[in-house]
Amino acid sequence: MIPEFNRTIPVGLVGCGWVAGQHLRSYRAAGVNVVALCDSDVERAKAYRDEFYPDAVVYRNEQAMLAHPGLEVVDIATHVAVRPQLVRQAVRAGKHVLSQKPFVEDLGEGLQLAREARDAGVILAVNQNGRWTPHFGALLACIGAGLIGEVVSADFFVAWPHDLFVEDKPAFAAMEDLVLYDFGAHWFDLIGTLVPEGALEVRAVTASRKGQSVPVPMQAHALISAENFIASVGFRAAERYAESGTFRVSGTKGVITHEGLSLGGDSVVIYTDEGEAHISVSNDWFGHGMIGTMRELLIAIESGLEPFNCPASSLTGLSLCFAATESAATGKAVTPDQTSARRR
Numbered sequence: 001m002i003p004e005f006n007r008t009i010p011v012g013l014v015g016c017g018w019v020a021g022q023h024l025r026s027y028r029a030a031g032v033n034v035v036a037l038c039d040s041d042v043e044r045a046k047a048y049r050d051e052f053y054p055d056a057v058v059y060r061n062e063q064a065m066l067a068h069p070g071l072e073v074v075d076i077a078t079h080v081a082v083r084p085q086l087v088r089q090a091v092r093a094g095k096h097v098l099s100q101k102p103f104v105e106d107l108g109e110g111l112q113l114a115r116e117a118r119d120a121g122v123i124l125a126v127n128q129n130g131r132w133t134p135h136f137g138a139l140l141a142c143i144g145a146g147l148i149g150e151v152v153s154a155d156f157f158v159a160w161p162h163d164l165f166v167e168d169k170p171a172f173a174a175m176e177d178l179v180l181y182d183f184g185a186h187w188f189d190l191i192g193t194l195v196p197e198g199a200l201e202v203r204a205v206t207a208s209r210k211g212q213s214v215p216v217p218m219q220a221h222a223l224i225s226a227e228n229f230i231a232s233v234g235f236r237a238a239e240r241y242a243e244s245g246t247f248r249v250s251g252t253k254g255v256i257t258h259e260g261l262s263l264g265g266d267s268v269v270i271y272t273d274e275g276e277a278h279i280s281v282s283n284d285w286f287g288h289g290m291i292g293t294m295r296e297l298l299i300a301i302e303s304g305l306e307p308f309n310c311p312a313s314s315l316t317g318l319s320l321c322f323a324a325t326e327s328a329a330t331g332k333a334v335t336p337d338q339t340s341a342r343r344r
Contacts, residue, residue: 010072011294012066012074013036015079015100017044022286024051029291035068038061042058073096076100096123096125098125098127101128107315110318127293129289131293133264133292135247138279148252149251150251151229152250153231154231154247154249156191157244160236161243162183163213179237180220180328188320190317194231204220204221204327206220211238220324266280267279316336
């Protein structure tokens, strides 16, 4: 059963790039009360307003939007380089915040933002939308229910033409860690919810391939290991044929598997001593993922409880991500506590 949330809470969106359209589409379908949009490109913001929320007010700068009458929540969907300061401004204005992922480029800054939100008496959540995609959501629910016991391994693989998607988006097409950081953050976040406590080691490699349409590495593989645990994630982001996405997560009492396209398929399968069960799921990553993160925040505002996507919950996955990019650059194994920031 999908939990209910308060649809009257006024929400404002900062940053009207491509991903903002995915936010607004899912918000409109779910009945989220978006009252304001903000972007330095006012015409772009107006286009989104006209398409999704005709009654919303458009602002050119975030300070003006933060003064919007009755505004309670700010969804910040900008690039990561400018996002922490925007989060800080919203928190200081007494607004609850949903921050886009990857959350920060420095783990220390993530902890500081969390402290500032707590001190201000507002809730800060991170848009870890992969946790609410149907196939990954089913995986986490089954594990949370203890259906496969203690997780001992987790293996993910994705093959798709991401280079064709970003080739007309300069900020992404020139991002050296595009695959491991910007896209891979979803998978590292998932693995971060599964890793055991204790020492971890991360090894990673990246490579380009003939025929890719952007100049940065579009292939990557990472291996995360600990005592009695191992996980892997493989990205082939410049493929032209047979797009696919799979995972296999093994536990002491069972296994959960999935086969689909890069952003999901229609079935998750769980195997235990009791037999085999197929869970039917939607393949709509954005529709479910985006509303899932916002719904979690809105429910937390009403209940006063910490949301599942609180800042602390995202930092383990980010530490794995930072370790992977460091390992790929140096050719050495890295422990996550050795690297606290995105490699530059």
